[in-house]
Amino acid sequence: MRFSKFLVPTTKETPNDATLASHIYLIRGGFIQSVGGSGLYNFLPLGKKVLDKVHRIVKEELDNAGCQEVSLSFVTPATLWQQSGRFEKYGKELLRFKDRKENDFVLGPTHEEMMVNLVKQTVQSYKQLPLNLYQINLKFRDEIRPRFGLMRGREFLMKDGYSFHVSTEDMQREFALMEETYKKIFARLGLAFKVVEADSGAIGGSGSKEFMVLAESGEDTIVVCDACEYGANIEAATRKEKTCEAEAPEAEFARFYTPDVKTIEALSGYFRVDPYYLVKTVAKRALYDEGRSEVVLFALRGSDELQEVKACNAVDANDLADISEEELAQIGLAAGFMGPVNVPKGVRVVLDSTLKDAPSVICGANEKDYHLIGVSFAEKQAEYFDLAAVQEGDLCPCCGKPMRYTKGIEVGHIFQLGTRYSEPLGATFLDENGKIQPMIMGTYGIGVSRLLAAIIEQHHDEKGCIWTKESAPFDLQIIVSNTKDEEQRAAGEMLYEKLKAQGKEVLLDDRKERFGFKMKDYELMGVPYAIVIGKKLQEGLVEFVCREGMQSEDILIDTIADIVSQRI
RNA sequence: CGGAGUGUAGCGCAGUCUGGUAGCGCACCUGGUUUGGGACCAGGGGGUCGAAGGUUCGAGUCCUUUCACUCCGACCA
Numbered sequence: 148m149r150f151s152k153f154l155v156p157t158t159k160e161t162p163n164d165a166t167l168a169s170h171i172y173l174i175r176g177g178f179i180q181s182v183g184g185s186g187l188y189n190f191l192p193l194g195k196k197v198l199d200k201v202h203r204i205v206k207e208e209l210d211n212a213g214c215q216e217v218s219l220s221f222v223t224p225a226t227l228w229q230q231s232g233r234f235e236k237y238g239k240e241l242l243r244f245k246d247r248k249e250n251d252f253v254l255g256p257t258h259e260e261m262m263v264n265l266v267k268q269t270v271q272s273y274k275q276l277p278l279n280l281y282q283i284n285l286k287f288r289d290e291i292r293p294r295f296g297l298m299r300g301r302e303f304l305m306k307d308g309y310s311f312h313v314s315t316e317d318m319q320r321e322f323a324l325m326e327e328t329y330k331k332i333f334a335r336l337g338l339a340f341k342v343v344e345a346d347s348g349a350i351g352g353s354g355s356k357e358f359m360v361l362a363e364s365g366e367d368t369i370v371v372c373d374a375c376e377y378g379a380n381i382e383a384a385t386r387k388e389k390t391c392e393a394e395a396p397e398a399e400f401a402r403f404y405t406p407d408v409k410t411i412e413a414l415s416g417y418f419r420v421d422p423y424y425l426v427k428t429v430a431k432r433a434l435y436d437e438g439r440s441e442v443v444l445f446a447l448r449g450s451d452e453l454q455e456v457k458a459c460n461a462v463d464a465n466d467l468a469d470i471s472e473e474e475l476a477q478i479g480l481a482a483g484f485m486g487p488v489n490v491p492k493g494v495r496v497v498l499d500s501t502l503k504d505a506p507s508v509i510c511g512a513n514e515k516d517y518h519l520i521g522v523s524f525a526e527k528q529a530e531y532f533d534l535a536a537v538q539e540g541d542l543c544p545c546c547g548k549p550m551r552y553t554k555g556i557e558v559g560h561i562f563q564l565g566t567r568y569s570e571p572l573g574a575t576f577l578d579e580n581g582k583i584q585p586m587i588m589g590t591y592g593i594g595v596s597r598l599l600a601a602i603i604e605q606h607h608d609e610k611g612c613i614w615t616k617e618s619a620p621f622d623l624q625i626i627v628s629n630t631k632d633e634e635q636r637a638a639g640e641m642l643y644e645k646l647k648a649q650g651k652e653v654l655l656d657d658r659k660e661r662f663g664f665k666m667k668d669y670e671l672m673g674v675p676y677a678i679v680i681g682k683k684l685q686e687g688l689v690e691f692v693c694r695e696g697m698q699s700e701d702i703l704i705d706t707i708a709d710i711v712s713q714r715i
Numbered sequence: 716c717g718g719a720g721u722g723u724a725g726c727g728c729a730g731u732c733u734g735g736u737a738g739c740g741c742a743c744c745u746g747g748u749u750u751g752g753g754a755c756c757a758g759g760g761g762g763u764c765g766a767a768g769g770u771u772c773g774a775g776u777c778c779u780u781u782c783a784c785u786c787c788g789a790c791c792a
Contacts, residue, residue: 156725156726158726159741160726164784164786183783183784240791288791291716291790292788292790294786346792355792455790468789469789557792592792631749631750660753661751663750663751663752663754664750664752664753668753681751
């Protein structure tokens with residue numbers, strides 16, 4: 148490609164809403180263009196090239212693993228979503244609309260329903276299984292707050308794959324194969340990543356794993372253990388049971404006057420008791436289908452924080468909402484003095500599993516200015532769930548060493564679905580005995596356009612992008628310093644043709660611009676290597692530049708083609 | 716959904732308080748000089764001032780309504 152003919156609108160100025168390196172450089176480097184609608188982007192030629200590279204790698208590895216590519220209709224009839232029960236569950240992120248006949252449709256944010264429907268119509272026998280089908284297509288999610296460029300757009304490119312099996316064992320075999328395949332894909336892209344345990348969210352199912360690209364700018368908090376392989380999204384992380392060194396308070400059960408003592412910290416100071424022995428009670432309104440809701444008190448140890456995703460899963464709600472103090476008062480709950488015992492009618496209580504059988508704790512009395520002391524949960528019948536957020540320093544559930552937080556960008560997520568979709572949608576097969584069985588499913592996603600952002604988050608410097616070998620839009624850029632110098636220009640043309648003949652993808656910067664201008668563009672665009680043809684050409688030398696670190700070395704023009712083929 | 720802000724040339728912004736010919740920088744076009752780190756000189760093109768309604772002799776500016784976008788939070792495979 149000749150730069151003089153290539154549509155690459157690089158800019159000096161940073162868009163005012165861009166804060167992340169990937170967002171800034173993808174725009175400034177002329178890879179993508181904002182459409183003006185929030186979270187919507189056009190891919191310009193340079194960005195499309197990178198997207199295609201990533202796309203190709205994903206496809207190659209999946210095809211190698213025996214998957215088959217299809218392409219599903221982007222517009223999905225709402226009836227399929229109603230059958231699976233997700234039409235409401237998925238919430239406002241799902242873009243719904245009607246056609247001219249007033250029929251409901253959605254723009255697919257993920258395609259379990261469509262793929263199950265496809266397989267249902269074509270597979271009847273166990274002899275046709277297993278099957279792993281995928282597509283790499285646009286998705287649309289009406290995000291509450293799109294941001295960070297390609298990182299969280301509303302329209303994005305995703306690979307979504309679905310596997311169908313006769314047994315759970317076979318599905319788990321495929322799940323393991325996909326984990327290995329995903330590792331190969333992210334390794335080829337040159338990413339540092341970690342596979343972590345995850346919450347299954349709106350997709351449903353169990354045993355899900357996320358692939359996290361490690362970057363400070365990541366939106367997910369993950370808990371990792373440096374002593375072993377354990378890693379988990381904070382939404383799903385577990386820990387070795389926590390104990391407390393401070394002595395447990397001993398007290399007879401009593402109602403205690405605690406004027407204006409509303410926080411765990413104040414309570415801890417007031418009674419001189421470690422927060423571990425206090426009960427923190429968080430009130431939330433749990434929202435269900437068809438507008439139903441209920442008030443739930445989540446109780447956990449004062450030393451812990453509520454993990455909302457865990458809490459939401461515990462009550463099987465679609466969502467949790469905050470409750471105002473006024474509303475609490477109406478229900479008969481006093482903010483700052485709430486507790487899991489003696490609750491008003493109609494209020495559900497869920498206890499953190501670390502409170503099970505706790506012999507002597509302090510909690511709110513559900514009465515203004517009073518707490519209860521000497522409360523025992525021994526033999527208390529209640530709903531117990533893991534509700535607490537793992538904290539830094541908590542001990543690893545695998546090896547018992549302290550864990551720490553880090554940040555990750557979720558680029559892949561694999562789920563063991565089971566029959567979550569095959570049953571409601573009626574995707575069945577006849578087994579060897581002629582019996583009807585629901586298919587056992589797995590589902591596997593990769594955020595393809597998000598990967599571009601993730602690569603840049605991990606590979607950039609203060610000057611611009613630094614693409615990894617397999618993601619780069621070109622292998623090499625040839626920069627002719629002064630195109631008015633006939634010798635330089637001719638040398639550039641000669642090398643361009645020669646390297647192209649070697650099978651390299653080459654960008655020849657033949658523009659009538661000054662040297663500095665072209666170098667700035669090179670650094671912004673981030674092609675891994677460059678050959679600079681400049682003043683030293685008179686001595687028969689050109690410069691070989693490596694984008695990472697920007698080191699350069701002088702090389703005889705006669706040998707540069709060989710050196711390039713050795714090193715790239 | 717709560718809080719804060721912004722809509723003026725392709726992009727980034729001033730002008731709005733105090734109504735009176737639509738501005739600046741970048742980018743773009745023409746000519747010339749320049750060519751190792753985002754050059755310089757001269758000339759030039761480009762605008763329903765987010766939309767609708769109102770006040771006024773006259774509205775980018777004042778009033779009303781509305782739409783969109785951004786940031787913080789809540790939220791989020």
